[in-house]
Amino acid sequence: MAKLIIRNENKKGIIPPEIYGHFSEHLGRCIYEGIYVRENSDIPNVNGMRTDVVEALKEIKIPVLRWPGGCFADEYHWMDGIGPRESRKKMINTHWGGVVEDNSFGTHEYFELCRQLGCKTYVNGNLGSGTVREMSEWIEYMTFKGVSPMAILRKQNGHEDPWVVDYFGVGNENWGCGGNMRPQHYADEYRRYQTYVRNYDGNKPITKICCGANVDDYHWTKEVLATCFDHTEEKFHGFMDGLSLHYYTLPETEDDWNYKGSATDFTEEVFYQTLKRGYYMEELINKHSEILDWYDPDKKIGLMVDEWGVWTDVEPGTNPGFLYQQNTMRDALVAGMNLNIFNKHTDRVKLACIAQMVNVLQSVLLTEGAKMIKTPTYHVFKMYRHHQGAALLDSELTGSGTVGTGKNELPKVFESVSEDSEGTITITLTNNSIESKETVDIGLTKDGGAYRVSEAVFISGAMNAHNTFEAPETVKEQEFKDYTAKPDGLSVNIPACAVVSIRLKK
């Protein structure tokens, strides 16, 4: 039996809603088909955006959406995606399947999507193949209210008022697809490019995100921070608000570091291997944070995990460049575990974007023509949505033991706990075992006996259980009833291979 102590008198900071963020790239069927179907489509839409997709995303309270890439961002020239659609330039999407990109989804369409979703905006700029002027003019086009060439152009294209850019990425993966740069070189470029990411009108400042490391490239983190740090004045001059981190969970094997395997057909060994690789996120956050702490002890710079999720082989028969994969309970557990980890690192992790929102990698939604299904990962985001903007509570789980063997061994249960502004406590738990349930004895250090369960839901199933267009509800949220009250809290029995959310109210 495991024990979960919740020290509810000890609040550890607000969980930024943005760690429940999403990512949408011009890749495969994410933007086109998955989100944007154009106004004249038979698929119900508002200004070209699929109504089913927008409604489903609103239910999970999507807080922020990153766009247009990804690797695509450093090849994207924003001016090709404005003005009359029929005359927009066509280009080849060299990274993703070599297909023709007609630029019909551009800046105006992106902001329209975010308006419909009611979410914050995260635009990723092109440092790899774009000029400083191009980046600077994009900022001016999007955010300048007064009289200027770019503001006039925006108005001519039908948008009188400027938009709000909440986050701006100065390049993407510039150690790889974004220009194959060395860290010192990128950092010098970052210093230059970010200078022209102006805060027009003195309104809400744009949160500037510097390209951070790939996985465990701590050298990149150190060098970029050292180059951007002003050693004379011992500060960053406020020109870096966030440093990104990209980490994808690939099962990997000893003889094949790039092994991904099928999304739905895998062994128990590969199941635990995947979970263990997902758990690696904890170590990555700790180690990159240690370096950040040295330069930025006041934690002003957020660690932005703006690409994360499970990456498997594509579904058989689909375009390998489109990265379309199914999504099972295994993905749900990786999501539940990683979101619990992000919650617990609220002091440093300020944003995270699962890759990617629709039809690409670990998606929350899959579409096929007019049909749409919710994946197990979708249900995790729905169950965890109450953590957004709530205060993280000090919590500690002991005694659950481990699952998996040898190098694949990891804790059986992961948890995090928060309290919202109305005093409702949300506890989210994952049981990583395929075969055994786990009893968790939950105790609150303050007023434990006064709390009652106000809502309890869970998802569970075989390790490869997933939803299809024929059987869309194989994995779905169900009411969770297997708990009993006790003087200082409650005792819960979590089924094997499950993600649970329990809400407590006085």
Ligand code: AHR
């Ligand atoms: O999400 C798919 C790709 O993975 C992104 O374009 C890139 O940034 C990363 O390598």
